[in-house]
Amino acid sequence: MQLDSKIPDGPLSEKWDRHRFELKLVNPANKRKFKIIVVGTGLAGGSASATLAELGYEVMTFCIQDSPRRAHSIAAQGGINAAKNYQNDGDSIWRLFYDTIKGGDFRSREANVYRLAQISNNIIDQCVAQGIPFAREYGGQLANRSFGGAQVSRTFYARGQTGQQLLLGAYGSLSRQIAAGKVRLFTRREMLELVVIDGKARGIIARNLVSGEQEKHAADAVVLASGGYGNAFYLSTNAMGSNISAAIASYRKGASFANPCFIQFHPTCIPVHGTYQSKLTLMSESLRNDGRVWVPRNPEDKRPPDQIPETERDYYLEEKYPGFGNLVPRDVASRSAKVQCDMGKGVGDTKLAVYLDIKDAIERDGRDVITEKYGNLFEMYEKITAQNPYETPMMIYPAVHYTMGGLWVDYNLMSAIPGLFVLGEANFSDHGANRLGASALMQGLADGYFIIPYTIGGYLAQASLDTVREDHSAFNESSLQVETRIKKLLSIEGKRTVDDFHRELGHILWENCGMTRKDKGLKKARGLVADLRAEFWENVLVGGSGKEFNQSLEKAGRVADFLDIGELMVIDALERKESCGCHFNEAFQTEENEALRDDENFRHVSAWEYRGEGCDPVFQKEPLEFENVELTQRSYK
Amino acid sequence: MTKTGDKSCINLKLKVWRQKGPDVKGRFETYKTRDVSTDMSFLEMLDVVNEEMILSGKDPIAFDHDCREGICGACGAVVNGRAHGPEKGTTLCQLHMRHFSNGDTVVIEPWRSRAFKVVKDLVVDRSVFDEIIQAGGYISVNTGGAPDGNAIPVPQAAAEKAMDAAACIGCGACVAACPNASAMLFVGAKISQFTLLPQGLPEAKKRALAMIGKMDELGFGNCTNEAECEKECPKEISIENIARMNCEFFKAGFL
Ligand SMILES: Cc1cc2nc3c(=O)[nH]c(=O)nc-3n(C[C@H](O)[C@H](O)[C@H](O)COP(=O)(O)OP(=O)(O)OC[C@H]3O[C@@H](n4cnc5c(N)ncnc54)[C@H](O)[C@@H]3O)c2cc1C
Ligand code: SF4
Ligand code: FES
Numbered sequence: 037m038q039l040d041s042k043i044p045d046g047p048l049s050e051k052w053d054r055h056r057f058e059l060k061l062v063n064p065a066n067k068r069k070f071k072i073i074v075v076g077t078g079l080a081g082g083s084a085s086a087t088l089a090e091l092g093y094e095v096m097t098f099c100i101q102d103s104p105r106r107a108h109s110i111a112a113q114g115g116i117n118a119a120k121n122y123q124n125d126g127d128s129i130w131r132l133f134y135d136t137i138k139g140g141d142f143r144s145r146e147a148n149v150y151r152l153a154q155i156s157n158n159i160i161d162q163c164v165a166q167g168i169p170f171a172r173e174y175g176g177q178l179a180n181r182s183f184g185g186a187q188v189s190r191t192f193y194a195r196g197q198t199g200q201q202l203l204l205g206a207y208g209s210l211s212r213q214i215a216a217g218k219v220r221l222f223t224r225r226e227m228l229e230l231v232v233i234d235g236k237a238r239g240i241i242a243r244n245l246v247s248g249e250q251e252k253h254a255a256d257a258v259v260l261a262s263g264g265y266g267n268a269f270y271l272s273t274n275a276m277g278s279n280i281s282a283a284i285a286s287y288r289k290g291a292s293f294a295n296p297c298f299i300q301f302h303p304t305c306i307p308v309h310g311t312y313q314s315k316l317t318l319m320s321e322s323l324r325n326d327g328r329v330w331v332p333r334n335p336e337d338k339r340p341p342d343q344i345p346e347t348e349r350d351y352y353l354e355e356k357y358p359g360f361g362n363l364v365p366r367d368v369a370s371r372s373a374k375v376q377c378d379m380g381k382g383v384g385d386t387k388l389a390v391y392l393d394i395k396d397a398i399e400r401d402g403r404d405v406i407t408e409k410y411g412n413l414f415e416m417y418e419k420i421t422a423q424n425p426y427e428t429p430m431m432i433y434p435a436v437h438y439t440m441g442g443l444w445v446d447y448n449l450m451s452a453i454p455g456l457f458v459l460g461e462a463n464f465s466d467h468g469a470n471r472l473g474a475s476a477l478m479q480g481l482a483d484g485y486f487i488i489p490y491t492i493g494g495y496l497a498q499a500s501l502d503t504v505r506e507d508h509s510a511f512n513e514s515s516l517q518v519e520t521r522i523k524k525l526l527s528i529e530g531k532r533t534v535d536d537f538h539r540e541l542g543h544i545l546w547e548n549c550g551m552t553r554k555d556k557g558l559k560k561a562r563g564l565v566a567d568l569r570a571e572f573w574e575n576v577l578v579g580g581s582g583k584e585f586n587q588s589l590e591k592a593g594r595v596a597d598f599l600d601i602g603e604l605m606v607i608d609a610l611e612r613k614e615s616c617g618c619h620f621n622e623a624f625q626t627e628e629n630e631a632l633r634d635d636e637n638f639r640h641v642s643a644w645e646y647r648g649e650g651c652d653p654v655f656q657k658e659p660l661e662f663e664n665v666e667l668t669q670r671s672y673k
Numbered sequence: 674m675t676k677t678g679d680k681s682c683i684n685l686k687l688k689v690w691r692q693k694g695p696d697v698k699g700r701f702e703t704y705k706t707r708d709v710s711t712d713m714s715f716l717e718m719l720d721v722v723n724e725e726m727i728l729s730g731k732d733p734i735a736f737d738h739d740c741r742e743g744i745c746g747a748c749g750a751v752v753n754g755r756a757h758g759p760e761k762g763t764t765l766c767q768l769h770m771r772h773f774s775n776g777d778t779v780v781i782e783p784w785r786s787r788a789f790k791v792v793k794d795l796v797v798d799r800s801v802f803d804e805i806i807q808a809g810g811y812i813s814v815n816t817g818g819a820p821d822g823n824a825i826p827v828p829q830a831a832a833e834k835a836m837d838a839a840a841c842i843g844c845g846a847c848v849a850a851c852p853n854a855s856a857m858l859f860v861g862a863k864i865s866q867f868t869l870l871p872q873g874l875p876e877a878k879k880r881a882l883a884m885i886g887k888m889d890e891l892g893f894g895n896c897t898n899e900a901e902c903e904k905e906c907p908k909e910i911s912i913e914n915i916a917r918m919n920c921e922f923f924k925a926g927f928l
Binding site: 486 | 727
């Protein structure tokens with residue numbers, strides 16, 4: 037099948053306006069006749085649900101947590117970008133666009149990214165109007181900071197809890213629509229199947245996580261905003277419940293999956309400390325604005341950090357990238373940390389950590405200033421590690437953080453299945469091979485508040501949909517699929533727990549499909565994942581029944597799907613015979629060990645179409661055209 | 674990783690509230706757990722206990738959790754009589770086992786309040802919090818057409834205070850800790866956030882009446898200034914917010 041990105045014609049800066057004008061509109065009186073299912077209540081799903089309901093659509097919103105306010109977006113710390121140029125430091129829509137395209141190593145669409153930069157400003161206005169307590173200057177104006185590799189100050193923030201505040205804003209708007217009767221909310225529900233009728237997405241099968249009952253829900257369109265798949269690696273910075281099941285179920289029904297191997301490793305996380313560990317904690321990378329990253333020059337140096345003199349410290353980022361120093365993009369910072377540790381220069385018990393030292397900043401600005409900026413982060417660090425960052429440098433190491441890959445969508449955010457739209461981290465759309473800091477919140481809210489409300493109207497206005505009810509045979513078939521799978525999971529009664537399989541999968545992916553990759557390792561991983569999946573379906577021990585609150589069963593379904601995405605990730609990594617952004621194949625690097633792109637052969641989106649159990653997925657290519665920016669070798673020297 | 678017998682491993686006796694469902698009687702069950710690394714978080718300790726239970730064919734302990742970094746508000750249990758355990762300003766997921774000693778008995782039970790029904794074991798139904806927010810915990814603006822973000826300056830001190838209140842994670846510990854099972858701290862925090870910001874003022878009175886009315890309707894108790902909520906709140910939300918809410922409520926009454 038040919039993937040048509042449906043990018044509108046015309047000059048870059050006019051595409052979105054023109055497209056909005058050309059999209060067919062749904063008559064206001066008819067909007068209430070359309071039912072829309074939104075899966076997810078994070079920034080993307082929460083903002084979409086609220087806005088669609090405000091427009092008059094009948095919305096049904098689902099989430100797995102007990103409240104929409106607990107979606108994983110709540111955990112975002114650092115901030116959200118916008119091209120406001122309030123600081124008068126040279127920012128512009130063009131610059132935000134350019135930084136994002138370049139940061140993504142030229143593997144995203146110009147038109148999408150430009151639109152994102154345009155919309156970024158509306159997001160801030162909207163959020164301020166919602167009463168989000170953004171940080172302010174003394175004069176009462178909005179404050180900004182520079183973040184993750186940007187040379188301008190364009191990041192808006194609410195202490196270290198920006199995601200929380202933005203999500204509570206969207207949750208407030210959603211709550212208002214629930215009270216108005218325009219949104220029906222289904223919490224503790226997990227979408228397990230997509231229902232496709234006449235080639236169009238027409239509903240979902242969800243499991244009530246409290247009673248175990250299955251529910252069928254029909255609609256005119258389905259919007260997936262179910263988040264990313266970083267948890268395939270077992271340990272990641274994602275919330276424990278973040279999963280790929282809704283997206284993989286849609287993939288199995290015909291939605292293509294794009295760039296699954298583009299996975300971001302966040303450079304500033306608290307290192308792993310034990311086998312029982314359940315997740316990794318991120319330290320906001322805003323710390324890199326004031327913290328200096330270093331390791332001892334001598335791998336044999338066992339002295340505590342305060343006894344290692346300046347001259348024997350290797351501030352490797354500052355040395356190698358004098359232009360950007362500690363603020364190089366995430367992929368570069370993460371890989372550099374790994375390189376240092378591979379050379380034996382890592383610190384701490386496991387030797388898989390580097391120092392992030394705030395001492396010089398305290399001397400420069402005073403403890404009060406630093407506490408005001410980072411106090412809550414330091415407290416969090418101390419709670420976990422029992423070490424005081426004011427006295428001894430923090431230890432950090434990269435961790436799986438964000439997935440740029442996701443379901444393939446066109447410019448309208450519609451997947452390869454008509455009527456299935458995908459928003460937020462669940463789609464692949466805007467970040468190419470590497471996402472810049474503070475850009476995910478921007479994208480999630482752009483998708484939900486400002487893009488889907490228009491594009492879904494364009495679809496509904498011309499789709500001429502028949503009425504479909506829950507007693508349609510397609511609902512019964514999908515429901516039977518769900519039931520069969522749950523029965524199977526429960527009946528295996530094997531010897532290994534779900535977590536045990538998950539940990540092993542994570543280990544395979546981390547070792548072979550992580551920050552650096554080799555063809556040999558990837559090939560090995562393909563076999564290992566396939567074997568592990570085979571064993572899972574013969575030897576997993578779930579326990580309990582399907583008709584009750586059963587957290588082990590929930591996890592089992594999610595891990596089964598992580599095994600599938602794990603395999604797809606590896607297949608995709610093997611196919612992309614270049615290095616770009618976060619995908620670093622050691623065979624393709626410059627003399628200075630930077631990612632070496634192959635624009636001639638790989639300037640495209642790789643999308644994968646499902647072909648059935650046991651069959652290899654089919655490769656689809658969406659070529660990327662660059663008409664406005666010149667493809668350059670990224671350099672942060 | 675620490676090894677068996679190492680001083681950074683402890684043995685504990687857990688007394689855990691087990692309850693199959695909202696309408697079934699619950700009871701404490703006792704489990705022995707050995708070699709708990711003191712670097713573990715409380716929930717990681719429960720993970721390990723649950724793995725063993727699954728392997729031996731028992732029903733694992735159900736508990737809510739998600740972010741495991743103190744921000745989503747999903748986790749929570751009363752540990753040795755204290756909501757979220759003994760550490761100040763800490764959610765259960767951020768509590769580490771280094772705060773316990775070898776041989777300790779640890780009593781773990783769900784939030785107890787008329788308004789929060791037990792779903793299973795330590796999992797409770799807090800959807801009443803969502804209902805209170807639906808009653809008015811927002812500013813009524815539709816998407817689109819918002820004025821420039823800098824059009825209305827907000828004094829820094831006001832923004833900071835609003836943020837202090839907005840930091841509430843909706844965990845419900847305040848209700849669990851309150852002898853009257855009052856939700857005043859939760860509601861006061863939301864009302865305060867919007868009272869402190871110019872954007873929230875047009876609806877301030879309506880909001881206060883609607884949210885407080887809903888809270889009473891849902892069966893939460895009254896505030897008698899015990900201040901237990903503030904003490905147990907993992908985000909250290911101040912009871913100043915309750916005073917501010919009461920003030921708004923009186924102002925609204927004299928409308
Ligand atoms: C620790 C951390 C810090 C971050 N900091 C920043 C930052 O400072 N700036 C930035 O821009 N980005 C940041 N990010 C990234 C950003 O937070 C996420 O990419 C973004 O919030 C994702 O939003 P979302 O709406 O797409 O999905 P999520 O917030 O993940 O929401 C997913 C929703 O889908 C629901 N769901 C999932 N599966 C199902 C199913 N099968 N059935 C029903 N419902 C389902 C869930 O219940 C949830 O409501 C951070 C990420 C992490 C992990
Ligand atoms: S006020 Fe504190 S204790 Fe109460 S819900 Fe909010 S964060 Fe939890
Ligand atoms: S699990 Fe999110 S606050 Fe504890």
